[in-house]
Amino acid sequence: xxxxxxxxxxxxxxxxxxxxxxxxxxxxxxxxxxxxxxxxxxxxxxxxxxxxxxxxxxxxxxxxxxxxxxxxxxxxxxxxxxxxxxxxxxxxxxxxxxxxxxxxxxxxxxxxxxxxxxxxxxxxxxxxxxxxxxxxxxxxxxxxxxxxxxxxxxxxxxxxxxxxxxxxxxxxxxxxxxxxxxxxxxxxxxxxxxxxxxxxxxxxxxxxxxxxxxxxxxxxxxxxxxxxxxxxxxxxxxxxxxxxxxxxxxxxxxxxxxxxxxxxxxxxxxxxxxxxxxxxxxxxxxxxxxxxxxxxxxxxxxxxxxxxxxxxxxxxxxxxxxxxxxxxxxxxxxxxxxxxxxxxxxxxxxxxxxxxxxxxxxxxxxxxxxxxxxxxxxxxxxxxxxxxxxxxxxxxxxxxxxxxxxxxxxxxxxxxxxxxxxxxxxxxxxxxxxxx
Ligand code: NDP
Ligand code: HSE
Numbered sequence: 399x400x401x402x403x404x405x406x407x408x409x410x411x412x413x414x415x416x417x418x419x420x421x422x423x424x425x426x427x428x429x430x431x432x433x434x435x436x437x438x439x440x441x442x443x444x445x446x447x448x449x450x451x452x453x454x455x456x457x458x459x460x461x462x463x464x465x466x467x468x469x470x471x472x473x474x475x476x477x478x479x480x481x482x483x484x485x486x487x488x489x490x491x492x493x494x495x496x497x498x499x500x501x502x503x504x505x506x507x508x509x510x511x512x513x514x515x516x517x518x519x520x521x522x523x524x525x526x527x528x529x530x531x532x533x534x535x536x537x538x539x540x541x542x543x544x545x546x547x548x549x550x551x552x553x554x555x556x557x558x559x560x561x562x563x564x565x566x567x568x569x570x571x572x573x574x575x576x577x578x579x580x581x582x583x584x585x586x587x588x589x590x591x592x593x594x595x596x597x598x599x600x601x602x603x604x605x606x607x608x609x610x611x612x613x614x615x616x617x618x619x620x621x622x623x624x625x626x627x628x629x630x631x632x633x634x635x636x637x638x639x640x641x642x643x644x645x646x647x648x649x650x651x652x653x654x655x656x657x658x659x660x661x662x663x664x665x666x667x668x669x670x671x672x673x674x675x676x677x678x679x680x681x682x683x684x685x686x687x688x689x690x691x692x693x694x695x696x697x698x699x700x701x702x703x704x705x706x707x708x709x710x711x712x713x714x715x716x717x718x719x720x721x722x723x724x725x726x727x728x729x730x731x732x733x734x735x736x737x738x739x740x741x742x743x744x745x746x747x748x749x750x751x752x753x754x755x756x757x758x759x760x761x762x763x764x765x766x767x768x769x770x771x772x773x774x775x776x777x778x779x780x781x782x783x784x785x786x787x788x789x790x791x792x793x794x795x796x797x798x799x800x801x802x803x804x805x806x807x808x809x810x811x812x813x814x815x816x817x818x819x820x821x822x823x824x825x826x827x828x829x830x831x832x833x834x
Pocket of ligand 1: 408409410411412441445460462476478502503528529532585586587588700704
């Protein structure tokens with residue numbers, strides 16, 4: 399049987415998991431692909447470091463360039479992370495005529511347009527299933543399974559670390575920093591965990607999903623991004639009282655005036671399946687015209703779930719090695735020449751419902767003033783709760799609004815903040831009903 403040889407850049411959580419799964423399931427994988435897949439070489443930073451996988455039979459080097467220069471390597475698997483060295487290595491691998499598999503969403507979201515153009519020119523593939531939602535075959539689904547459809551919108555819980563933190567805080571009342579440390583120990587978090595908790599990692603993934611859905615160039619710079627660090631236990635509890643869960647969501651919505659590309663904490667009705675996706679699990683809900691809504695669920699991070707996606711890409715490439723380049727599935731689902739710029743809206747033009755929490759003096763007329771300020775901006779209230787005043791006689795008001803253009807909400811919040819009755823800030827969390 400023929401052997402396809404791969405060289406891996408990085409043998410950490412995902413690289414180590416990839417070697418382990420390839421070795422354990424070697425027989426089944428060869429029966430599926432019709433050839434053997436062999437890891438011939440791997441690059442690491444520290445040659446004496448501990449590994450989660452066996453390295454016998456693998457040429458280890460601390461010079462990643464050695465891997466991409468090896469004549470016997472058919473596919474380079476980039477699992478180093480980051481977007482400087484990784485970019486340099488991936489472009490060099492392509493220039494050397496190597497196919498590339500990567501789990502690096504930062505790299506694809508920021509430099510994918512350039513990388514795919516270079517790969518097209520050279521007639522090689524760059525595959526990135528593991529870059530989005532860990533083990534869920536969402537790229538396969540979007541590029542192939544949904545190919546007949548026009549996608550209206552998609553919404554996803556696409557960061558495992560963030561969802562793990564929110565779930566542990568909600569269910570066990572655990573401290574943010576303590577859960578983040580556990581996510582790091584489990585290998586879920588990015589090298590810089592700010593990427594997870596500030597929404598940057600989710601924005602990388604959403605950028606790629608939007609291009610797959612709408613046939614537009616990767617537009618990471620235009621993605622609105624808010625993380626989970628400002629979510630309080632109080633808001634989690636009030637949301638639950640109102641029948642909602644707070645999830646960190648990525649949304650790509652095709653509207654009449656453009657595309658909304660946004661990542662932020664979101665209240666979702668608790669009856670929605672996606673509101674019940676907990677821990678490190680991810681889910682992507684895609685609303686398309688022919689099939690309707692489809693939901694993809696699975697582990698969003700971790701060594702072997704991510705390895706599952708990496709190996710699926712290796713197998714896909716191995717199957718097409720001697721085929722016609724023209725018949726390959728395009729990197730971003732649409733033929734390169736038909737990818738078109740689209741207007742990506744700024745946050746002022748987003749349309750969404752809101753959860754608002756504010757603390758005010760508890761005196762007659764305040765509620766009337768609050769509702770008038772909202773009404774003046776054409777904001778209609780769906781639900782309102784006023785909590786018992788505290789010992790300082792401050793009242794907490796919680797409101798759910800109907801959908802509104804964000805610039806109107808900004809004006810209303812600015813007006814509320816200028817009122818003498820307001821104590822502290824106005825908390826604002828977007829609400830999505832995800833009616834599919
Ligand atoms: P790790 O930090 O666990 O592994 C990185 C690997 O790269 C290590 O083996 C490290 O070597 C090696 N490396 C780093 N710099 C160099 C260098 N200059 N030269 C040679 N080798 C180097 O990261 P992960 O496995 O967690 O992540 C890898 C990629 O996969 C990232 O892009 C990440 O975003 C993505 N990803 C991660 C997921 C996860 O669950 N962890 C899930 C989906 C995607 P050494 O071991 O010697 O330090
Ligand atoms: N840090 C990422 C996450 C890894 O937690 O989702 C998977 O992309």
